Every structure is written in structure tokens, then in C-alpha cells.
Amino acid sequence: MQLVVARVGRAHGIKGEVTVEVRTDEPELRLAPGAVLATDPAAAGPLTIETGRVHSGRLLLRFEGVRDRNGAEALRNTLLIAEIDPEQLPEEEDEYYxxxxxxxxxxxxxxxxxxxxxxxxxxxxxxxxxxxxxxxxxxxxxxxxxxxxxxxxxxxxxxxxxxxxxxxxxAEIASAGDDASARDDASAGDES
The missing domain is CATH 2.30.30.240 (PRC-barrel domain)
Structure with missing residues (x-):
């Protein structure tokens, strides 16, 4: 089973790093160095994560073979997709994939x-x-x-x-509003 785990954002710096919008509760597992991810569009990948770090609250990744800002910028908006076992469950009892x-x-x-x-x-x-x-x-x-x-x-x-x-x-809210409006109109007629 495939799971979208992140979306590539803009390039960061000049050495091929990118920001990513994380879409998984387990980034330390799914977005760790060495992870191989499929991509959408497929022409961009698969991509292997070389390094990862947090900078100013954002996750930055560098992929193998991407060495400059132009290469990083070419990946912008690419979805990163991990292959997971559908039978695999999260470690915590009240957590779900x-x-x-x-x-x-x-x-x-x-x-x-x-x-x-x-x-x-x-x-x-x-x-x-x-x-x-x-x-x-x-x-x-x-x-x-x-x-x-x-x-x-x-x-x-x-x-x-x-x-x-x-x-x-x-519809229920509108109906309730119509009923209230009708009552208001009726009471306004009583005042004359």
C-alpha cells in the first residue's frame, strides 16, 4: 500500500536542500536518511533521502543526486510516497494510520x-x-x-x-431560521 508522506516545497539554500510539508505522523520513520520514496509525478523519482534536518521549525531534506538549487527547485510540489505494509499498526494503542x-x-x-x-x-x-x-x-x-x-x-x-x-x-438551520422569521413576522403583525 502506498501512502503520501510529504510534499516538496521550495528550495532552501544552494546545496540542493528542500523544505517539505510533512503528511505523516511518523516523519522520523518515513523520512529518514536512506528511505527510498516513490514520487508523483513519477518522472521525479524514485528519490532516496540523503540527509534530513529541522531548521526554524521546518523539515529540510536533501536527496541523492540533487546537488544544487536548480535541481531542488525542479522537485517543487512533488508528492513523496512511501510503500507501507497494510497490516502494520502504529506503536501507540490510540493511534491510526x-x-x-x-x-x-x-x-x-x-x-x-x-x-x-x-x-x-x-x-x-x-x-x-x-x-x-x-x-x-x-x-x-x-x-x-x-x-x-x-x-x-x-x-x-x-x-x-x-x-x-x-x-x-x-437545511435544518435554514428551516429553523424560517420558522423564527415567521414567528417574528406574526408577532410584528400583532403589534399593529
């Missing part, structure tokens, strides 16, 4: 269908489930224990306890 979560059904605690996870967005403050709803719209669910109360890989579902407003249907 993205591929384990993609396509899980999302339901509320009372069993109400919310949708299906189509993407995991890794933000600096927290991760988000991007959930495709049955009507084709998307909902963003913060992947925090207060909201995502259970991940059941055997049943292929994520159970959530959403706070008010997180997944409420826009």
Missing part, C-alpha cells in the same frame, strides 16, 4: 449516519476528518477524543459525539 481511517463510516452515538471519511487533513493544531455526507456536501470533524469517541476498525466505523452546530444540516 490515515489508510486505516479512510472510508470509515461516521455515525453519531445514537447511530445516525453522518457520512464517510474521504481524507485526513493534518493541521498544526489538530487533525481533521473530511467527511463526505450522503447529500454530497463535506463536513470537517476534529479528530479529538471529546468528539471522536470510538474508532472501530472491525466494524469500519467512527463514532462521534458532535457539539451543537458541528454537523447540523444547513
Amino acid at each position: 490515515d489508510h486505516q481511517l479512510i472510508d470509515l463510516d461516521v455515525v453519531t452515538e445514537d447511530g445516525t449516519e453522518v457520512g464517510r471519511i474521504t481524507e485526513i487533513s493534518h493541521l498544526p493544531s489538530q487533525d481533521l476528518f473530511i467527511v463526505e455526507r450522503p447529500d454530497g456536501t463535506e463536513a470537517m470533524i476534529p479528530f479529538v477524543s471529546e468528539i471522536v469517541v470510538e474508532i472501530d476498525l472491525e466494524e469500519q466505523r467512527a463514532v462521534i459525539a458532535p457539539p451543537p452546530g458541528l454537523i447540523d444540516d444547513r
Whole structure:
């Protein structure tokens, strides 16, 4: 199974280093020196990581054979893809790989269908489930224990306890607003 672990950013300096946008919870494993990564577009790779270091909070990588700024800049926006064993599990009990979560059904605690996870967005403050709803719209669910109360890989579902407003249907909100507006109009008519 293939997993996108990073996206190459701009060149850093003149010796072939690049910044990378990390898309894995295990950069020390997936982006370590010696790792061989497939690429998208495929013409750029495969690439072997020669060195890696953190500079000003950003991960910098240098790939074998890339020795100057021009070579590094040519890799900009390339996706780095690691081959992983689909049976491999994270070391911590409450951790999951993205591929384990993609396509899980999302339901509320009372069993109400919310949708299906189509993407995991890794933000600096927290991760988000991007959930495709049955009507084709998307909902963003913060992947925090207060909201995502259970991940059941055997049943292929994520159970959530959403706070008010997180997944409420826009139609329900609009309908409630129309009802309130109708009440306001009716009470305004009583005043005359």
C-alpha cells in the first residue's frame, strides 16, 4: 500500500536542500536518511533521502543526486510516497494510520449516519476528518477524543459525539431560521 508522506516545497539554500510539508505522523520513520520514496509525478523519482534536518521549525531534506538549487527547485510540489505494509499498526494503542481511517463510516452515538471519511487533513493544531455526507456536501470533524469517541476498525466505523452546530444540516438551520422569521413576522403583525 502506498501512502503520501510529504510534499516538496521550495528550495532552501544552494546545496540542493528542500523544505517539505510533512503528511505523516511518523516523519522520523518515513523520512529518514536512506528511505527510498516513490514520487508523483513519477518522472521525479524514485528519490532516496540523503540527509534530513529541522531548521526554524521546518523539515529540510536533501536527496541523492540533487546537488544544487536548480535541481531542488525542479522537485517543487512533488508528492513523496512511501510503500507501507497494510497490516502494520502504529506503536501507540490510540493511534491510526490515515489508510486505516479512510472510508470509515461516521455515525453519531445514537447511530445516525453522518457520512464517510474521504481524507485526513493534518493541521498544526489538530487533525481533521473530511467527511463526505450522503447529500454530497463535506463536513470537517476534529479528530479529538471529546468528539471522536470510538474508532472501530472491525466494524469500519467512527463514532462521534458532535457539539451543537458541528454537523447540523444547513437545511435544518435554514428551516429553523424560517420558522423564527415567521414567528417574528406574526408577532410584528400583532403589534399593529
